[in-house]
Amino acid sequence: MTHALVPLAVAAIAGRQYVSPKLCFWAVIATLLPDADVIAFKLGIAYEHILGHRGFTHSLGLALAVGLIASFFAGYLQARRWVVFVLMTISCLSHPLLDALTDGGLGVALWWPIDDARYFAPWQPIAVSPIGIKNFLTARGWAVMQSELITVWLPLALLVVPAVLVRKWNTLNTRRPSHEME
Numbered sequence: 001m002t003h004a005l006v007p008l009a010v011a012a013i014a015g016r017q018y019v020s021p022k023l024c025f026w027a028v029i030a031t032l033l034p035d036a037d038v039i040a041f042k043l044g045i046a047y048e049h050i051l052g053h054r055g056f057t058h059s060l061g062l063a064l065a066v067g068l069i070a071s072f073f074a075g076y077l078q079a080r081r082w083v084v085f086v087l088m089t090i091s092c093l094s095h096p097l098l099d100a101l102t103d104g105g106l107g108v109a110l111w112w113p114i115d116d117a118r119y120f121a122p123w124q125p126i127a128v129s130p131i132g133i134k135n136f137l138t139a140r141g142w143a144v145m146q147s148e149l150i151t152v153w154l155p156l157a158l159l160v161v162p163a164v165l166v167r168k169w170n171t172l173n174t175r176r177p178s179h180e181m182e
Helices: 002-014 021-042 060-071 081-099 139-175
Strands: none
Touching (some): 002 139, 021 081
């Protein structure tokens, strides 16, 4: 859930003139793409393998590829090509960056294909999430949600709310006739 907040926050800050609802929807999907690697568990691929969880799908390389591919659909996404590239790359990359802030697992293969090593951020304030919806609806899941509320939701709200209020204020002031503004 928390991964989706990044493109939603960017869309709220940038506004519809840059981020269309279609682009926002697909940017949310891009935040989920890195966890497609959980299928590796079902296929018997070891967690620590580059095809395993938090392997190559959690890399800057994949995020750049997603941004590049998505940019070819700028017309469909009703946005400028560079906006699509940047938002889709940021959205996909935000997933491994947030995962690197967790206190569990083996880290993320952020620099694949240059480096197969897994990395954590120097600061790991987010409790690692249990895998699967059923496991998330537990006391441990609630602890994860609390850590995400404090470390991700609150900072994003502190960015989004003032930005949206300023944009609304500017919109209201530009719509008033000039003789009312004096």
